[in-house]
Amino acid sequence: MSIRTVATTPFSDQKPGTSGLRKRVTHFQQPNYVENFIQSLFDSLPGRQGQTLVIGGDGRYFNDSVIQIAIRMAAANGFGKVMVGQGGILSTPAASHIIRHYGAFGGIVLSASHNPGGPDGDFGIKYNASNGGPAAEKITDAVFARSMEITQYKSVDTPDVDLGQIGVHDVAGMSVEVIDPVADYAALMETLFDFDAIAAMFAQGFTMRFDAMHAVTGPYARAIIEGRLGAPEGTVVNGNPLPDFGGGHPDPNLVHAKDLYDLMMSPDAPDFGAASDGDGDRNLIIGKNRFVTPSDSLALLAANAHLAPGYAKGLAGIARSMPTSAAADRVAQRLGIALYETPTGWKFFGNLLDSGQVTICGEESAGTGSDHVREKDGLWAVLLWLNILAARKQSVDEIVREHWTTYGRNYYSRHDYEEVDADDARALITDLRTKLPGLLANGLDGRKVILADDFSYNDPVDGSTATGQGLRIGFDDGSRMVFRLSGTGTVGATLRVYIERFEPGDGMHDRDTQEALADLIALADAVAEIKARTGRDAPTVIT
Numbered sequence: 001m002s003i004r005t006v007a008t009t010p011f012s013d014q015k016p017g018t019s020g021l022r023k024r025v026t027h028f029q030q031p032n033y034v035e036n037f038i039q040s041l042f043d044s045l046p047g048r049q050g051q052t053l054v055i056g057g058d059g060r061y062f063n064d065s066v067i068q069i070a071i072r073m074a075a076a077n078g079f080g081k082v083m084v085g086q087g088g089i090l091s092t093p094a095a096s097h098i099i100r101h102y103g104a105f106g107g108i109v110l111s112a113s114h115n116p117g118g119p120d121g122d123f124g125i126k127y128n129a130s131n132g133g134p135a136a137e138k139i140t141d142a143v144f145a146r147s148m149e150i151t152q153y154k155s156v157d158t159p160d161v162d163l164g165q166i167g168v169h170d171v172a173g174m175s176v177e178v179i180d181p182v183a184d185y186a187a188l189m190e191t192l193f194d195f196d197a198i199a200a201m202f203a204q205g206f207t208m209r210f211d212a213m214h215a216v217t218g219p220y221a222r223a224i225i226e227g228r229l230g231a232p233e234g235t236v237v238n239g240n241p242l243p244d245f246g247g248g249h250p251d252p253n254l255v256h257a258k259d260l261y262d263l264m265m266s267p268d269a270p271d272f273g274a275a276s277d278g279d280g281d282r283n284l285i286i287g288k289n290r291f292v293t294p295s296d297s298l299a300l301l302a303a304n305a306h307l308a309p310g311y312a313k314g315l316a317g318i319a320r321s322m323p324t325s326a327a328a329d330r331v332a333q334r335l336g337i338a339l340y341e342t343p344t345g346w347k348f349f350g351n352l353l354d355s356g357q358v359t360i361c362g363e364e365s366a367g368t369g370s371d372h373v374r375e376k377d378g379l380w381a382v383l384l385w386l387n388i389l390a391a392r393k394q395s396v397d398e399i400v401r402e403h404w405t406t407y408g409r410n411y412y413s414r415h416d417y418e419e420v421d422a423d424d425a426r427a428l429i430t431d432l433r434t435k436l437p438g439l440l441a442n443g444l445d446g447r448k449v450i451l452a453d454d455f456s457y458n459d460p461v462d463g464s465t466a467t468g469q470g471l472r473i474g475f476d477d478g479s480r481m482v483f484r485l486s487g488t489g490t491v492g493a494t495l496r497v498y499i500e501r502f503e504p505g506d507g508m509h510d511r512d513t514q515e516a517l518a519d520l521i522a523l524a525d526a527v528a529e530i531k532a533r534t535g536r537d538a539p540t541v542i543t
């Protein structure tokens with residue numbers, strides 16, 4: 001079969017963001033746009049000849065077309081084998097596991113995560129390396145550089161591979177294996193958690209709702225929660241992945257998973273509620289009348305992980321992204337283990353996990369995970385929670401309250417201003433940056449400022465540095481505000497403002513979060529001139 005070389009010209013906007021290249025579907029549909037990016041990626045991966053590439057996605061609109069393009073281009077670019085999820089489906093954590101489990105060279109995950117899908121929605125392409133984790137900046141920078149000078153791409157003329165049936169196909173001499181997207185992942189989960197104890201809890205009448213938001217986790221949650229753990233059918237809702245996620249926004253937060261939230265706050269609430277996002281790497285955890293913030297969830301999981309068989313020997317260390325609250329820091333302190341603070345994005349946890357310095361990682365954006373894969377993992381977090389509930393035989397609310405009494409509570413909230421004019425947003429950050437030295441010297445509104453900088457990170461493993469990762473202003477009472485621009489949006493800019501305040505173990509733990517943070521929220525607006533510069537009265541999303 002002859003390889004076809006096609007002439008092309010560069011696009012100037014193929015720089016991967018926090019988590020791969022993300023654009024509108026219509027943008028990806030421009031002639032050669034997908035091909036250019038995939039060829040730039042392959043050109044940046046020396047040693048790929050004869051190797052195995054994993055391909056899968058979250059099932060969103062355009063997933064099937066891009067998978068076929070990627071398979072043909074993999075064959076033309078010398079890969080020896082492609083493993084692809086049946087129906088083109090692989091959740092992000094499952095793809096990470098498959099890469100590791102089968103010793104693959106890397107993997108392509110097609111997803112725009114929590115962004116909406118459909119013909120007018122978003123699409124995305126991300127690359128994971130042989131450790132199963134998101135490509136480090138060294139690789140994404142190389143891909144971007146290549147995309148700016150690309151002149152041709154390679155493909156083969158073969159018919160589409162039938163992704164509907166599990167089995168092996170030949171594409172121009174390259175083997176394509178269509179695999180069960182769930183089986184290996186479910187088997188991994190069974191090695192980490194006490195499935196018997198969780199199943200016994202369900203058998204005794206424990207109730208749960210898992211909202212898959214018509215995204216990728218439906219088949220995984222059904223197979224594991226209803227299948228292996230024996231929860232009643234119907235425990236998983238919105239369990240069929242749809243190309244447009246049923247018109248919804250597959251972001252498991254209090255705005256987009258409002259149905260679940262309302263149920264959990266109602267008299268009919270089951271014992272436990274959870275949801276995941278488009279590609280299955282995020283999680284939302286809600287108990288009866290008790291929403292657990294992602295930052296608290298990270299701290300709680302770290303403090304209780306030893307109750308699950310996979311973590312019985314304890315944790316090596318904990319890592320959290322910089323904007324995530326300091327709740328996990330106190331757990332690390334008590335456990336006598338290291339706490340690492342990294343920039344936003346899972347790729348920064350990779351080296352710490354690979355070198356065995358941390359076991360559990362988390363982000364305030366509803367991402368938690370461990371060294372079992374190299375991505376955040378929504379269902380993993382849900383199963384660890386279930387394991388903890390089965391072991392402690394207490395409600396979510398009781399466990400959270402006990403935690404606060406022991407460690408204190410970090411009141412925490414993130415305010416997002418979406419689709420702001422990109423120049424205005426950049427100017428806001430630039431101007432605020434110039435104010436930081438003054439704040440450090442003079443304080444702010446009568447408060448003593450002990451930290452005012454633009455966060456930069458030195459990777460302790462490979463010595464690489466990431467700068468410009470967010471402006472932080474910290475006060476002497478442990479409260480803090482952080483400002484950064486999103487690297488996953490597709491229209492304009494999204495300003496994220498993260499606010500937290502520490503309340504000690506014997507303090508007031510029952511205040512409304514927005515109210516408890518009101519003075520800091522007002523201060524953040526004043527110092528960054530958010531309303532004036534964005535023209536917005538209120539954030540688009542509050543989490």
Ligand code: VG1
Pocket residue numbers: 018019112113114277281282321344345346363364365367485486487488489496
């Ligand atoms: C956001 C979150 C970040 C997360 C990233 C990818 O990035 O803040 O914590 O790692 O999304 O998550 P940003 O740059 O928009 O703030 V996902 O679920 O899209 O893979």
Ligand code: CO
Pocket residue numbers: 113114277278279280281282
């Ligand atoms: Co995601």
